[in-house]
Amino acid sequence: xxxxxxxxxxxxxxxxxxxxxxxxxxxxxxxxxxxxxxxxxxxxxxxxxxxxxxxxxxxxxxxxxxxxxxxxxxxxxxxxxxxxxxxxxxxxxxxxxxxxxxxxxxxxxxxxxxxxxxxxxxxxxxxxxxxxxxxxxxxxxxxxxxxxxxxxxxxxxxxxxxxxxxxxxxxxxxxxxxxxxxxxxxxxxxxxxxxxxxxxxxxxxxxxxxxxxxxxxxxxxxxxxxxxxxxxxxxxxxxxxxxxxxxxxxxxxxxxxxxxxxxxxxxxxxxxxxxxxxxxxxxxxxxxxxxxxxxxxxxxxxxxxxxxxxxxxxxxxxxxxxxxxxxxxxxxxxxxxxxxxxx
Amino acid sequence: xxxxxxxxxxxxxxxxxxxxxxxxxxxxxxxxxxxxxxxxxxxxxxxxxxxxxxxxxxxxxxxxxxxxxxxxxxxxxxxxxxxxxxxxxxxxxxxxxxxxxxxxxxxxxxxxxxxxxxxxxxxxxxxxxxxxxxxxxxxxxxxxxxxxxxxxxxxxxxxxxxxxxxxxxxxxxxxxxxxxxxxxxxxxxxxxxxxxxxxxxxxxxxxxxxxxxxxxxxxxxxxxxxxxxxxxxxxxxxxxxxxxxxxxxxxxxxxxxxxxxxxxxxxxxxxxxxxxxxxxxxxxxxxxxxxxxxxxxxxxxxxxxxxxxxxxxxxxxxxxxxxxxxxxxxxxxxxxxxxxxxx
Numbered sequence: 001x002x003x004x005x006x007x008x009x010x011x012x013x014x015x016x017x018x019x020x021x022x023x024x025x026x027x028x029x030x031x032x033x034x035x036x037x038x039x040x041x042x043x044x045x046x047x048x049x050x051x052x053x054x055x056x057x058x059x060x061x062x063x064x065x066x067x068x069x070x071x072x073x074x075x076x077x078x079x080x081x082x083x084x085x086x087x088x089x090x091x092x093x094x095x096x097x098x099x100x101x102x103x104x105x106x107x108x109x110x111x112x113x114x115x116x117x118x119x120x121x122x123x124x125x126x127x128x129x130x131x132x133x134x135x136x137x138x139x140x141x142x143x144x145x146x147x148x149x150x151x152x153x154x155x156x157x158x159x160x161x162x163x164x165x166x167x168x169x170x171x172x173x174x175x176x177x178x179x180x181x182x183x184x185x186x187x188x189x190x191x192x193x194x195x196x197x198x199x200x201x202x203x204x205x206x207x208x209x210x211x212x213x214x215x216x217x218x219x220x221x222x223x224x225x226x227x228x229x230x231x232x233x234x235x236x237x238x239x240x241x242x243x244x245x246x247x248x249x250x251x252x253x254x255x256x257x258x259x260x261x262x263x264x265x266x267x268x269x270x271x272x273x274x275x276x277x278x279x280x281x282x283x284x285x286x287x288x289x290x291x292x293x294x295x296x297x298x299x300x301x302x303x304x305x306x307x308x309x310x311x312x313x314x315x316x317x318x319x320x321x322x323x324x325x326x327x328x329x330x331x332x333x334x335x336x337x338x339x340x341x342x343x
Numbered sequence: 344x345x346x347x348x349x350x351x352x353x354x355x356x357x358x359x360x361x362x363x364x365x366x367x368x369x370x371x372x373x374x375x376x377x378x379x380x381x382x383x384x385x386x387x388x389x390x391x392x393x394x395x396x397x398x399x400x401x402x403x404x405x406x407x408x409x410x411x412x413x414x415x416x417x418x419x420x421x422x423x424x425x426x427x428x429x430x431x432x433x434x435x436x437x438x439x440x441x442x443x444x445x446x447x448x449x450x451x452x453x454x455x456x457x458x459x460x461x462x463x464x465x466x467x468x469x470x471x472x473x474x475x476x477x478x479x480x481x482x483x484x485x486x487x488x489x490x491x492x493x494x495x496x497x498x499x500x501x502x503x504x505x506x507x508x509x510x511x512x513x514x515x516x517x518x519x520x521x522x523x524x525x526x527x528x529x530x531x532x533x534x535x536x537x538x539x540x541x542x543x544x545x546x547x548x549x550x551x552x553x554x555x556x557x558x559x560x561x562x563x564x565x566x567x568x569x570x571x572x573x574x575x576x577x578x579x580x581x582x583x584x585x586x587x588x589x590x591x592x593x594x595x596x597x598x599x600x601x602x603x604x605x606x607x608x609x610x611x612x613x614x615x616x617x618x619x620x621x622x623x624x625x626x627x628x629x630x631x632x633x634x635x636x637x638x639x640x641x642x643x644x645x646x647x648x649x650x651x652x653x654x655x656x657x658x659x660x661x662x663x664x665x666x667x668x669x670x671x672x673x674x675x676x677x678x679x680x681x682x683x684x685x686x
Contacts, residue, residue, distance in 0.1 A: 034393075035500065038583065040431040040567055041397035041491070043498050049392035050377075053473065054384035055488055057442040059480040088383040099400040099486045130396065133486075137402040143442045143476075143486030145398055150386060158382050224383055240381065 010111065011104035015134050018111065022129070025119055030128035033095060042130035044095050044147065052148045052155060054085035060140040068183040071110045073202040074142070075117035081227065082146040083125065083206035084280040088225035090156035090215020093148040093208065095130040096122060101137030125208050151215035156284070158240035161222035163313040165285035167246060168305050170207050172256040173230050175200035177276025178268060187267055193258035200256075204280040211282060213298045220294075223284035229275035231329065233283060234317060241285075245312040248274075250321050254306040271329050274319075285311055353454065354447035358477050361454065365472070368462055373471035376438060385473035387438050387490065395491045395498060397428035403483040411526040414453045416545040417485070418460035424570065425489040426468065426549035427623040431568035433499035433558020436491040436551065438473040439465060444480030468551050494558035499627070501583035504565035506656040508628035510589060513550050513646050515599040516573050518543035520619020521611060530610055536601035543599075547623040554625060556641045563637075566627035572618035574672065576626060577660060584628075588655040591617075592663050593670050597649040614672050617662075628654055 010018065023037055030036075035043035058064060058078050069077075079096060086093045098118065102111070122129060127146075179201030181187035182194055189197055207225070214220045222241055226233045230248075238244050250270055255263065262268050286294060288310075295305065312318070321327035353361065366380055373379075378386035401407060401421050412420075422439065429436045441461065445454075465472060470489075522544030524530035525537055532540055550568070557563045565584055569576045573591075581587050593613055598606065605611050629637060631653075638648065655661070664670035 035498065039498075039501050040428040041395040041434065041489075041498070043432070043493060044394045044396065045392060046394060049388060051387045051389060051394055051490065052384040053387065053438065053440060053488070053490060055440045055442050055474060055476050055486075057444055057476045057478050057480075057484070057486055059444050059478055059484070061481070062479045085383040089386070091384065095396065097396060097398045097488055099398050099488075101400055101402050101484060131398060133398050133400045135400050135402055136405050137400075137482065137484065138404070139480065139482045139484075141400070141402070141444060141480065141482075141484050141486075143398075143400060143484075145396070145440055145442075145488035146384075147394065147396060147490070148384070155378065155382075155384070155386050157378065 006107070006109035006112065008108045009104060010102055010106040010108070013108050018134060022115060025115060026129060027123060030094070030126070033128050033130055036128065036130045037132070042095065044130065046094060046149045048149050048152065050150050052086055052089050052091040052150050053145065054082055055143065055145040056081045056085065057141065057143040069202060071113035072117035075114035076121050076203050078142045078144050079118050079121050080204045080206045080280065082144045083208050084204070084225040084227065086146055086148045087207045087211025088223055088282060089150065090211055090220065090223065091148045091150045092212050093125055093127045093146055095147045096127050097145040098129060098132035099143040100132065100134050101139070101141035102134065103138055103140065104136055151212070153215070153218040156215050156220050156223040158222055158224050158237050159242070161237055161241035161244060161285040161311045163244055163311050164288070165221055165311040166288045166291065166307050167309045167311065168284050168286060169254060169308045170210055170282045170303050170305055172254045172259065173226070173279050173281065174259045174268070174273025174276055175256050176204065176278040177272060178259055178262055189258065189262065193261060196256065196258050201278065204278065206280055207282045207303060210298060210301045210303045213301055214282070214284060217294055217297050219290045220284045220286055223282060226279040226281045226283050227277060229277040230279065230283070231274050231317060237283065243315050245315045245317065246309055247312055247318045247320055248309040250319055250327050252306065252308050254304065254308070270327070274329065349450070349452035349455065351451045352447060353445055353449040353451065356451050361477060365458060368458060369472060370466060373437070373469070376471050376473055379471065379473045385438065387473065389437060389492045391492050391495065393493050395429055395432050395434040395493050396488065397425055398486065398488040399424045399428065400484065400486040412545060414456035415460035418457035419464050419546050421485040421487050422461050422464050423547045423549045423623065425487045426551050427547070427568040427570065429489055429491045430550045430554025431566055431625060432493065433554055433563065433566065434491045434493045435555050436468055436470045436489055438490045439470050440488040441472060441475035442486040443475065443477050444482065444484035445477065446481055446483065447479055494555070496558070496561040499558055499563050499566040501565055501567050501580050502585070504580060504584035504587060504628040504654045506587055506654050507631070508564055508654040509631045509634065509650050510652045510654065511627050511629060511648050512597060512651050513553055513625045513648055515597045515602065516569070516622050516624065517602045517611070517616025517619055518599050519547065519621040520615060521602055521605055532601065532605065536604060539599065539601050544621065547621065549623055550625045550646060553641060553644045553646045556644055557625070557627060560637055560640050562633045563627045563629055566625060569622040569624045569626050570620060572620040573622065573626070574617050574660060580626065580628070581660070586658050588658045588660065589652055590655055590661045590663055591652040594665060595649065595651050597647065597651070613670070617672065
């Protein structure tokens with residue numbers, strides 16, 4: 001009887017066979033990478049001699065649910081969230097390190113799909129898998145570290161927003177939250193809109209090119225990526241910038257047609273869209289007179305930028321609804337990883 | 344009634360309070376680190392412009408057992424295993440990134456002890472905690488990534504051993520295996536010998552200074568650290584070097600007095616000491632005529648180096664017992680993370 005080797009478990013396949021498989025999947029070496037997978041450490045010569053580093057850990061049952069997340073979705077997303085952090089510094093990603101904690105019962109086919117999607121996204125941005133670790137764990141855990149290089153002008157930090165700056169957001173907000181609700185069966189959106197929302201949750205598109213353009217432009221005063229929710233992350237930006245405040249204009253928030261339709265149908269409200277998290281969009285502040293020049297510089301990237309409010313000298317986050325009347329969030333403001341919450 | 348805040352759980356203390364605690368614990372910034380904890384990524388300018396990177400993941404119940412591993416032991420060891428990898432490249436460690444998956448019930452006191460021991464070891468070697476991630480996980484998971492810099496002559500790789508090279512090992516082998524057996528209650532060694540063995544398992548001393556000296560010397564042909572067991576790691580070195588073989592002289596193996604005593608008392612055998620793993624010693628190969636010069640160069644480090652055998656052109660690992668008679672390992676040769684095994 002023929003046995004499908006892709007249905008082997010990792011315990012049968014073996015750690016070293018998996019590493020061999022990984023090495024075979026890698027493209028020809030990255031020009032800056034002098035030594036990749038297979039030694040005690042990798043060796044890399046970053047152009048410009050400076051390094052940006054970020055790391056993110058994803059845990060089964062907390063950050064993802066395998067009931068509706070495929071191996072390929074997870075491979076993609078575990079790199080995407082790190083690319084988003086590096087984009088938020090205005091940098092360019094270069095070398096990535098993948099530490100995997102895997103049950104011995106993991107199927108070879110599952111791992112191959114995970115790795116192929118991870119490497120598909122890596123290749124797209126010229127990122128090289130340069131090392132990692134593979135260990136046994138009953139719970140599936142993925143920890144990615146990413147090294148990249150800053151723009152010549154240095155990275156764009158969270159600190160640096162000034163009163164009077166305009167606040168801009170890339171793309172649209174709240175889609176990932178709605179997509180998660182759909183995947184959990186708590187919301188029903190059919191057709192292309194439903195597919196779009198679920199994709200925004202499972203396969204976020206990190207703003208790698210936009211981030212690098214914004215970093216190179218030297219025009220952005222402060223930036224971060226929206227992962228904990230727009231309100232929470234705006235709070236982080238304000239706090240890093242020295243405690244200024246911000247006005248957000250609810251009606252100016254960039255919403256996708258799918259999110260706008262869900263809002264109109266009463267399937268969600270503004271507070272949910274503003275705090276849902278995992279948008280992986282870039283939020284940045286800019287002196288108002290710089291926008292035309294910036295818009296011209298990033299026009300080729302094809303990502304929409306929307307002015308959503310401004311930095312104020314008065315501390316706090318003030319939401320303005322229709323007719324600039326105050327809008328209340330009802331205390332749903334942040335995301336702490338240790339509060340119980342849906343994944 | 345007074346409440347001891349150190350008995351708070353992480354769920355009460357909160358992720359951001361923990362990060363604030365961490366930042367307060369950090370020493371004044373590292374001269375090369377331009378931006379540390381608190382942004383989307385860290386920013387670092389490595390002296391010499393080149394980077395070595397390694398990463399290791401430790402999982403509760405697989406790599407450690409909290410029944411006999413204290414928070415401080417674990418904090419220490421999770422950095423030590425990465426320092427050992429960097430030492431094995433002949434490099435100098437610089438910036439470390441700590442990703443923690445923690446149950447919400449983790450006590451503040453536990454975390455403080457973990458961090459204090461991690462930072463004690465980091466400070467000792469001038470390593471700066473520059474970033475990380477803190478997430479919720481039912482199973483305790485620690486994933487560390489470490490960036491460092493190679494010696495000016497470049498890193499010492501696994502590849503590079505040549506027939507005729509002598510094989511050297513730092514320190515002693517098998518202590519960690521015996522210490523683990525003691526901790527598991529499977530072996531009883533009392534007094535200072537028992538304390539020594541348990542310490543060798545729980546608080547390994549990575550050969551950071553020795554590794555950097557060996558790297559700078561430019562004399563070492565191939566090197567790695569012994570983590571999977573001496574035989575398995577020697578196999579990795581031979582395979583990376585193009586498939587040469589090696590002769591190991593059993594009677595020349597450096598054993599501590601405690602291990603020698605355990606061997607004499609029949610509490611263990613050579614195969615166990617050779618395959619037990621987690622020695623975190625450096626294994627390297629060298630042209631025979633270079634040793635006197637090398638020994639003089641590293642004399643100040645205070646770590647004993649022992650010639651344990653040589654590289655042969657005949658493939659395979661050949662153990663020589665008393666009178667250079669062949670010695671059999673009975674198939675206990677490697678470590679695969681997905682084989683079931685004691686932690």
